[in-house]
Amino acid sequence: xxxxxxxxxxxxxxxxxxxPISGGTALRLIGCPDGELPELLAAARAAKERFKPGxxxxxxxxxxxxxxxxxxxxxxxxxxxxSGDPGAHTMTPDEVLAVARAGEKLGxxxxxxxxxxxxxxxxxxMRETLRHLGYRSTLHYLEAMCALVxxxxxxxxxxxxxxxxxxxxxxxxxxxxxxxxxxxxxNASLLAPGAAHDNAPDKAPAKRLRTIEEAGxxxxxxxxxxxxxxxxxxxxxxxTLLAIRDLHQRYGHIQEVIVQNFRxxxxxxxxxxxxxxxxxxxxxxxxxxxxxxxxxxQAPPNLSAPYxxxxxxxxxxxxxxxxxxxxxxxxxxxEKPWPHLEQLRLRTQAKGFELRQRLPVYPExxxxxxxxxxxxxxxxxxxxxxSGFARRAA
Numbered sequence: 455x456x457x458x459x460x461x462x463x464x465x466x467x468x469x470x471x472x473x474p475i476s477g478g479t480a481l482r483l484i485g486c487p488d489g490e491l492p493e494l495l496a497a498a499r500a501a502k503e504r505f506k507p508g509x510x511x512x513x514x515x516x517x518x519x520x521x522x523x524x525x526x527x528x529x530x531x532x533x534x535x536x537s538g539d540p541g542a543h544t545m546t547p548d549e550v551l552a553v554a555r556a557g558e559k560l561g562x563x564x565x566x567x568x569x570x571x572x573x574x575x576x577x578x579x580m581r582e583t584l585r586h587l588g589y590r591s592t593l594h595y596l597e598a599m600c601a602l603v604x605x606x607x608x609x610x611x612x613x614x615x616x617x618x619x620x621x622x623x624x625x626x627x628x629x630x631x632x633x634x635x636x637x638x639x640x641n642a643s644l645l646a647p648g649a650a651h652d653n654a655p656d657k658a659p660a661k662r663l664r665t666i667e668e669a670g671x672x673x674x675x676x677x678x679x680x681x682x683x684x685x686x687x688x689x690x691x692x693x694t695l696l697a698i699r700d701l702h703q704r705y706g707h708i709q710e711v712i713v714q715n716f717r718x719x720x721x722x723x724x725x726x727x728x729x730x731x732x733x734x735x736x737x738x739x740x741x742x743x744x745x746x747x748x749x750x751x752q753a754p755p756n757l758s759a760p761y762x763x764x765x766x767x768x769x770x771x772x773x774x775x776x777x778x779x780x781x782x783x784x785x786x787x788x789e790k791p792w793p794h795l796e797q798l799r800l801r802t803q804a805k806g807f808e809l810r811q812r813l814p815v816y817p818e819x820x821x822x823x824x825x826x827x828x829x830x831x832x833x834x835x836x837x838x839x840x841s842g843f844a845r846r847a848a
Contacts, residue, residue: 474699475744480692484741491736498740498771501747506773510807511750512798513814514844515564515777516557516609519785520545520596523580524570526654529723530684530716533786534570537579544583550599553782554607560780563837563844564814565609567596568785571616571656593622600629604833612677612777612814617656620668627674631815631823631834632709634677637662640697641690650684650724663697670705675819679712679752682738683730691738695745702749709816710750712776713739715757717787732762736770743771750816752776755798756790764793765801774812775802810843817842 475483486494521544524534535542554565574580574592589595593615600611611630618626618635626633640659644651651657669676680694695711702708715730730738735753743751752774755764778792793801802809813834815823820842824831839845 474747475741477692477696477745480695480741480745481689483744484688484692484737486737488733491733494740495736495769495771498743499769501743502751502771502773505748506750508806508808509810510768510773510775510802511810511812511816511843512775513564513777514560514562514795514811515566515612515779515782515814516553516562517777517779517782517785518545518550518553518565518567518599518603519543520550520567520569520599521573521580521592522570522785523573523577525573525576526571526656527652528654528657529650529652530681530719530727531786532719532721532788533568537573537577544580545599546587547599547602551602551606554603554609557779557781558607558609561811562779562781563608563610563811564777565600565603565607565611566777566814567600567611567613567615569596569615593618593626597625597629600626604629604829608833608837610814610830610833610837617661618665618668620672623665623669623672623674627672628828629830631813631830632675632677632819633669634710635662635665636681636712636714637666637678637694637698638681639684639686639690640694641686644685659697663701666698666701666708667705670701670707673705673707673822675709675815675823676707677710677712678708679710679714680738681714681716682734683716683728684724685727688734688737692741692745695742699745702746708746708749709819710752710774711742711746712752712754713742713772714754717757717790719789732766735767739767739770739772750774754784756784756792757787763801765805768802768805768807777814812843813837 483494522533522535596613596615603609603611612632613626613630614634642659666678678698715735718729739753751772753767753772754776758764799809824834837845
């Protein structure tokens, strides 16, 4: 491995688990040869232990696909539908509440809202659906459903609605303790014809960075991350992580960075695309940890099988498994079931960590959110234990 001081050799023991590495070092480490991978992983795990010693977290959730209509056509997506397609659906308030209440009975604390980006701008049918429900836009409907879940259940909403203005971030922050938007990549060339984000204007990196920055200006705890294996280079992955780090250094609001791997599905335009290897995932996660030593790093366990055991990701420095549902499937990757929570606990324990259930907002971000009086603060106070984790044990 290399650094800028000794271009031909360097020991990763020189990397401290506190200070973030430079972009140049990250670029070299993400392409390290196999023989040096164990040393990289050891450095990343040490950084994780300095940050959150002894524990790995997850969020017990219900997945609420509020609408799968979407105006973007990404080459890797099976979630989205056009109006009139088989399976196209917008949930009613009764459906939202029924799923949330069923999840509450199973100890869930997060209501993850996923939906297409402003589908009413493309589909007249969605405009008619919204009119029938009594809302002017998908975001107005999302806001109302977050408020409904917050008011009628013990679950805490975590919306992922796509691009947002500062006004909408503020509005949704009043009914949810955190929200998210995957940056995915800073490589704008993936918007080109035939590329992963062809005909997906909302995936323009500059637009997504603007939303993440607006959340920072408003001090909203925010989840973001990168999607690897969609045509970007290793250098693009580093650049994406550096863009996230830059925003976090300015605003301190990035509560979680997800490293998600592309998975092939038979019906997508990218059905013949190669999937990223275990080595690529481990290197990317480890470099994410070393670039962001004080940020929660997550990788979804259900996207690992069948090629490797998901607990290997713990060696690369993650401290969180993300949302796991005992009730609803992963509607974005429905062919990849969540691990059973007891198996997740046992596998995490076998790697030397205690599994703890968290809320959709991480403990270190709770004080600022709870400082605002109102229903959201009261619901958070009722949901947490003295350490800021979910009151119900994992």
